[in-house]
Amino acid sequence: MTPDRIRREVSAWLEANWRVDRPLIEWREILLEGGWAAPHWPEEWYGRGFTLDQTMVVAEVFREKDVVPAAQVGPRGLASETILACGSDDQKRRFLRPILTGEHTWCQLFSEPGSGSDLAGLSTRAELEDGKWIINGQKVWNTSAHHADFGLLVARTDRDVPKHQGISYFLLDMRQPGVEARPLRQMNGHQSFNEVFMTNAVVLPEDLIGGEGNGWHVAKTTLSFERRGFSRRVRGSSLDGPKQGPIYAEYEEELRIATEPYTWYPQREGRVDLVLPRARETGAINDPATRQEIAKLICLHTGARLASDSAEARRKAGATEIIPAGSIGKLAASVIARQASHVHTMISGADAMLSGPDSAADGIVAEVLVSVPAISIAGGTDEIQRNIISERVLGMPKGYRADQGPFRDIKRNA
Amino acid sequence: MQTEFSNEQQLLRDVVARALRDKSPPAAVREWMATDRGYDAAVWRELGGDAGLAGIHVPEACGGAGGGPVELGIVAEEMGRTLFCGPFFASAVMAGNALIEAAEESARAELLPGVASGSVTGTLVLDDLDSPSGVGGSVRATDRGRLSGTAAMVVDAHVADLFVVVARASAGLGLYAVESGAEGLEIEPRQVVDLTRKLSRVTFADVAGRAIGEVDGETLDRLWDLMSSALAHEMIGCARRLFETTVNYTKERFQFGRPIGSFQALKHRCADLLLEIEIARALTHHSARCLAAGEGEPYAASMAKAAAADACMSAARAGIQLRGGIGFTWENDTHLWFKRAKGSEVLLGTPAIHRERMMTMLEGAA
Ligand SMILES: Cc1cc2nc3c(=O)[nH]c(=O)nc-3n(C[C@H](O)[C@H](O)[C@H](O)COP(=O)(O)OP(=O)(O)OC[C@H]3O[C@@H](n4cnc5c(N)ncnc54)[C@H](O)[C@@H]3O)c2cc1C
Numbered sequence: 001m002t003p004d005r006i007r008r009e010v011s012a013w014l015e016a017n018w019r020v021d022r023p024l025i026e027w028r029e030i031l032l033e034g035g036w037a038a039p040h041w042p043e044e045w046y047g048r049g050f051t052l053d054q055t056m057v058v059a060e061v062f063r064e065k066d067v068v069p070a071a072q073v074g075p076r077g078l079a080s081e082t083i084l085a086c087g088s089d090d091q092k093r094r095f096l097r098p099i100l101t102g103e104h105t106w107c108q109l110f111s112e113p114g115s116g117s118d119l120a121g122l123s124t125r126a127e128l129e130d131g132k133w134i135i136n137g138q139k140v141w142n143t144s145a146h147h148a149d150f151g152l153l154v155a156r157t158d159r160d161v162p163k164h165q166g167i168s169y170f171l172l173d174m175r176q177p178g179v180e181a182r183p184l185r186q187m188n189g190h191q192s193f194n195e196v197f198m199t200n201a202v203v204l205p206e207d208l209i210g211g212e213g214n215g216w217h218v219a220k221t222t223l224s225f226e227r228r229g230f231s232r233r234v235r236g237s238s239l240d241g242p243k244q245g246p247i248y249a250e251y252e253e254e255l256r257i258a259t260e261p262y263t264w265y266p267q268r269e270g271r272v273d274l275v276l277p278r279a280r281e282t283g284a285i286n287d288p289a290t291r292q293e294i295a296k297l298i299c300l301h302t303g304a305r306l307a308s309d310s311a312e313a314r315r316k317a318g319a320t321e322i323i324p325a326g327s328i329g330k331l332a333a334s335v336i337a338r339q340a341s342h343v344h345t346m347i348s349g350a351d352a353m354l355s356g357p358d359s360a361a362d363g364i365v366a367e368v369l370v371s372v373p374a375i376s377i378a379g380g381t382d383e384i385q386r387n388i389i390s391e392r393v394l395g396m397p398k399g400y401r402a403d404q405g406p407f408r409d410i411k412r413n414a
Numbered sequence: 415m416q417t418e419f420s421n422e423q424q425l426l427r428d429v430v431a432r433a434l435r436d437k438s439p440p441a442a443v444r445e446w447m448a449t450d451r452g453y454d455a456a457v458w459r460e461l462g463g464d465a466g467l468a469g470i471h472v473p474e475a476c477g478g479a480g481g482g483p484v485e486l487g488i489v490a491e492e493m494g495r496t497l498f499c500g501p502f503f504a505s506a507v508m509a510g511n512a513l514i515e516a517a518e519e520s521a522r523a524e525l526l527p528g529v530a531s532g533s534v535t536g537t538l539v540l541d542d543l544d545s546p547s548g549v550g551g552s553v554r555a556t557d558r559g560r561l562s563g564t565a566a567m568v569v570d571a572h573v574a575d576l577f578v579v580v581a582r583a584s585a586g587l588g589l590y591a592v593e594s595g596a597e598g599l600e601i602e603p604r605q606v607v608d609l610t611r612k613l614s615r616v617t618f619a620d621v622a623g624r625a626i627g628e629v630d631g632e633t634l635d636r637l638w639d640l641m642s643s644a645l646a647h648e649m650i651g652c653a654r655r656l657f658e659t660t661v662n663y664t665k666e667r668f669q670f671g672r673p674i675g676s677f678q679a680l681k682h683r684c685a686d687l688l689l690e691i692e693i694a695r696a697l698t699h700h701s702a703r704c705l706a707a708g709e710g711e712p713y714a715a716s717m718a719k720a721a722a723a724d725a726c727m728s729a730a731r732a733g734i735q736l737r738g739g740i741g742f743t744w745e746n747d748t749h750l751w752f753k754r755a756k757g758s759e760v761l762l763g764t765p766a767i768h769r770e771r772m773m774t775m776l777e778g779a780a
Binding site for chain 2: 276287291298307391400
């Protein structure tokens with residue numbers, strides 16, 4: 001379908017259906033039925049099989065007409081993409097809809113105190129008792145877990161096989177007595193992530209996704225979506241300016257809660273957009289050494305965008321380089337963020353000792369300096385991305401491993 | 415503006431790559447670089463002339479193939495990959511672009527066909543190879559076109575038939591044509607680090623030049639951009655060749671009972687290098703598209719030149735380091751690419767100069 005045709009169709013449909021006095025969920029139900037909630041999804045599942053570019057046209061029309069879109073902020077996207085790729089029809093039927101309407105929020109329960117980079121070394125247990133999975137163990141660094149309805153959980157179902165084979169992937173109901181999320185305070189003062197304790201938590205058999213022992217494969221699907229998200233920019237699509245109408249109030253409230261853990265995310269990317277204005281404002285723009293570093297940043301930022309656009313174009317043309325492109329993009333995002341933080345420091349000079357409203361750009365610069373360290377850890381560290389790139393893109397030989405054989409015999413953290 | 419290569423451009427790349435693999439293997443490069451001339455005239459006639467590479471970017475009306483900066487870049491990239499020895503850079507990239515951009519209609523019609531067909535080898539005389547702002551500091555022209563002064567380094571001057579000269583006259587910078595053998599023209603080959611690109615000192619002692627155009631600041635900047643973009647392409651080809659051979663080497667060389675490519679210190683260095691090269695490559699291809707379309711960032715070529723030079727030198731350093739002792743020998747080929755990388759890094763402005771040029775375009779002078 002051509003962009004013009006899409007534009008006409010979606011406009012006509014909105015003309016007939018969009019009203020600001022509907023309750024939020026009711027509107028989203030209509031949106032779903034109309035097939036405009038997630039146009040890039042397959043036709044059987046609320047979508048139209050659109051390309052990313054076609055989907056952008058739809059999003060553009062929504063923005064122009066101030067129309068509230070389907071829910072999209074936070075780890076919801078990881079859940080829906082994982083369920084679409086690996087879930088059963090029954091799971092798709094039960095979970096996709098409330099993700100789009102915004103009724104359910106999600107979190108990712110992967111990392112544990114004993115295993116982060118080595119995700120496959122996880123030790124949370126899932127045991128089948130009386131036809132139900134009983135979960136015991138602890139997760140950590142789980143963004144948004146404190147207000148999530150469901151969690152993407154990986155747990156060990158077999159300790160007697162090699163570690164990658166004994167993992168299963170569950171869709172965990174967070175609203176049950178056996179699950180407790182405790183917020184953790186980060187070095188930048190925010191509390192986005194949590195530790196999550198599971199004590200005899202229950203998962204019904206129909207909420208195992210991808211089959212028993214097949215969790216590692218499903219987890220890799222989630223991770224590849226996550227990495228690609230780092231190279232593009234995932235943002236809550238707040239509408240421009242205040243809007244009149246009951247649905248907007250409900251939508252803004254949803255966004256406020258859902259995006260609260262992410263207010264610092266632009267800062268962890270380095271806020272490249274603030275570099276030139278700050279350099280002009282402080283006069284640092286006339287310092288030859290600072291100019292060199294700004295120029296390097298602009299080259300990195302522009303070049304990484306061009307490289308990722310062209311990888312995306314090649315991918316659409318049928319090239320199969322999804323995972324490496326994600327890893328390269330994620331590593332690029334780290335390099336850019338570090339260079340931006342370095343440049344912000346040069347520009348601020350001694351003022352970089354200050355923080356909060358009393359400091360540069362209402363505290364934003366200070367927040368950049370203490371948030372950038374997260375980008376090279378979250379979603380798989382830089383070192384792990386380098387391993388992936390060197391092994392899968394460059395075909396360099398794997399190092400020798402000390403973690404083969406049955407999981408129960410592998411040396412682990414106490 | 416283009417964002418991807420067209421099928422035709424892809425085809426051009428494949429054809430050029432195949433021809434160069436065939437005609438310009440490392441053994442031939444070694445043989446040619448050890449001669450005074452520096453290349454094989456027959457091979458250059460075949461590739462530059464018969465295959466049309468010398469005029470790939472020259473308008474069809476002037477005897478060329480009618481391509482532009484993108485096609486020129488593709489050829490330069492493949493030549494950098496194989497370290498092709500021949501007057502492509504001097505004649506096509508430097509003299510050719512100078513004539514296209516700055517010569518008057520009649521001079522273009524007269525001089526370009528020879529350059530485009532490869533029958534005439536041209537070069538461009540610039541008395542400053544660091545930055546456009548320094549050009550015209552030494553070579554002067556009288557109102558009657560008599561040239562005096564020295565250009566310390568002129569690419570392939572020792573084989574040039576046609577010298578296209580940028581000189582300062584009372585009215586400003588002008589473009590002049592001088593034929594080889596002109597009275598008062600002296601050419602002294604210089605000792606160079608990169609034997610695959612020959613440089614000579616060119617001295618004009620009251621040489622009769624023909625005024626063929628004016629070179630205002632904007633024209634000189636565009637010419638500098640075109641040359642910098644082509645050179646960036648050459649460096650990307652050079653960098654990728656260095657990178658690929660180095661990664662392959664780490665898979666074959668064993669120490670401590672395992673391939674050295676299984677050591678994480680080397681893997682991570684290679685992953686970082688890939689990222690640096692990919693970013694520089696994207697900027698480089700972008701620069702040619704911007705120049706072709708006359709759109710995009712005005713400083714696109716400087717971004718490309720700075721990033722490609724840094725990436726190419728990173729690849730060159732890793733190329734030696736990851737080979738260990740053998741990498742430091744004359745016998746191993748890596749140093750040939752290392753030296754080309756070093757030369758290209760500083761030709762037409764170091765990365766620092768290009769970054770400052772970029773900032774000046776973006777924000778004004780400091
Ligand atoms: C802001 C933030 C949000 C996060 N959100 C979530 C979330 O929502 N859900 C979730 O499950 N997790 C989340 N994480 C966790 C994150 O995925 C892990 O922190 C990360 O994978 C690293 O694991 P780790 O903390 O255990 O460190 P470790 O794995 O112990 O790593 C410590 C150091 O060792 C290095 N290292 C480890 N293995 C190797 C190797 N093979 N080669 C070379 N170096 C190695 C690492 O690179 C690192 O430098 C979040 C983290 C952050 C910072």
